[in-house]
Amino acid sequence: xxxxxxxxxxxxxxxxxxxxxxxxxxxxxxxxxxxxxxxxxxxxxxxxxxxxxxxxxxxxxxxxxxxxxxxxxxxxxxxxxxxxxxxxxxxxxxxxxxxxxxxxxxxxxxxxxxx
Amino acid sequence: xxxxxxxxxxxxxxxxxxxxxxxxxxxxxxxxxxxxxxxxxxxxxxxxxxxxxxxxxxxxxxxxxxxxxxxxxxxxxxxxxxxxxxxxxxxxxxxxxxxxxxxxxxxxxxxxxxxxxx
Numbered sequence: 001x002x003x004x005x006x007x008x009x010x011x012x013x014x015x016x017x018x019x020x021x022x023x024x025x026x027x028x029x030x031x032x033x034x035x036x037x038x039x040x041x042x043x044x045x046x047x048x049x050x051x052x053x054x055x056x057x058x059x060x061x062x063x064x065x066x067x068x069x070x071x072x073x074x075x076x077x078x079x080x081x082x083x084x085x086x087x088x089x090x091x092x093x094x095x096x097x098x099x100x101x102x103x104x105x106x107x108x109x110x111x112x113x114x115x
Numbered sequence: 116x117x118x119x120x121x122x123x124x125x126x127x128x129x130x131x132x133x134x135x136x137x138x139x140x141x142x143x144x145x146x147x148x149x150x151x152x153x154x155x156x157x158x159x160x161x162x163x164x165x166x167x168x169x170x171x172x173x174x175x176x177x178x179x180x181x182x183x184x185x186x187x188x189x190x191x192x193x194x195x196x197x198x199x200x201x202x203x204x205x206x207x208x209x210x211x212x213x214x215x216x217x218x219x220x221x222x223x224x225x226x227x228x229x230x231x232x233x
Contacts, residue, residue, distance in 0.1 A: 033222075042121075042208065042226035043159075088158060092222075100166070102149060103210065103222050105159040 004106035006089060012112045019076040021109040023089030024069075030092045030101065032065055034074050037086045037108075046074075046087075079113045086110050117143050119211045121225025128199055128232055136194045136228045138209030145211035148192035149222070150184060153206040165192050199232040206230075 004025035034046040049056045049065045056063045062075040089106040118141040128134050151159040165171040165186035173179050183195040209225040
């Protein structure tokens with residue numbers, strides 16, 4: 001499996017604190033994306049960072065990418081209770097099993113933001 | 116923005132029957148669609164990639180005869196779980212990607228189908 005790994009698996013913080021999640025992957029990529037999933041629901045696309053970019057911001061989100069280390073991080077600043085969800089990184093890369101480019105998900109981080 | 120409609124959102128079926136899940140791109144042409152499976156508290160595992168008008172490409176370990184995928188048009192892909200068993204109970208999610216050159220806009224996901232086999 002080419003699935004990436006995320007850490008921590010679970011993270012519990014207080015509202016207002018920052019949350020940092022890390023993602024490591026194995027192959028060369030075109031881009032890396034972060035998604036959010038509320039329990040039992042579909043995915044919400046948060047942010048995309050290209051392989052030639054090192055950092056990207058979107059609102060309270062900050063994503064970094066280090067292709068030499070094959071790793072990425074997602075920082076959520078000033079967290080809110082509504083940020084409670086699972087967060088997944090996903091790498092867009094050419095599939096080794098054929099079928100062209102595909103998105104492969106990391107193992108995910110379950111974030112809980114408490115009041 | 117791009118929207119993908121997945122139907123049904125929930126389905127309960129008896130063991131041994133077949134279930135079809137539909138995935139439609141509503142406002143764009145999806146040359147490629149993807150099917151994922153997710154067990155509780157786990158990540159999404161890619162099952163197969165389907166390109167319009169051609170056979171699906173299955174990931175290692177996914178049974179082609181069990182999970183039939185059809186991508187007959189640029190806006191519709193279907194996943195049929197044949198002879199379903201309780202271990203097939205899972206959350207199935209589809210994703211669609213527009214034509215080449217637009218992949219950096221991200222992939223658009225359906226809202227998922229919760230399949231329960233009893």
